[in-house]
Amino acid sequence: MVVYQPPFTISAEAINLIAEISAQIERYAIHLEQNDGLHLRKVNRIKTIHSSLAIAGNTLNENQVRDIIDGKNVVAPQQQVWTVGACWTKSIKHYSRTKESLYRTK
Numbered sequence: 001m002v003v004y005q006p007p008f009t010i011s012a013e014a015i016n017l018i019a020e021i022s023a024q025i026e027r028y029a030i031h032l033e034q035n036d037g038l039h040l041r042k043v044n045r046i047k048t049i050h051s052s053l054a055i056a057g058n059t060l061n062e063n064q065v066r067d068i069i070d071g072k073n074v075v076a077p078q079q080q081v082w083t084v085g086a087c088w089t090k091s092i093k094h095y096s097r098t099k100e101s102l103y104r105t106k
Contacts, residue, residue: 045095049087058083 060081064074068084094095 041095045091047089049084049091053080053083053087060084 001052024075041073046066046069049069050062052061053060053065058080060068060074060076064076065084068073074081
């Protein structure tokens, strides 16, 4: 039986380069997942704020709520616009406190 001999040799340097490339690909994949997670978290918070305020009588639709949060001008009653901004600020503060409490060491 003839043993196949590839036309190259595998060196320690080649193995190190392959490991480094694999590590960079993994870091990039994690970065993409984090960005997706942040986007989904923001979308979820916008929907939650919209739903909560709708129950309380706020007439703004979800797109208007998103525009207010993104800093765009919206034609709507000032009190309703202010309420959306206040809820967004409270949700950010709550998320920050929750995140800090998750990573506290005892």
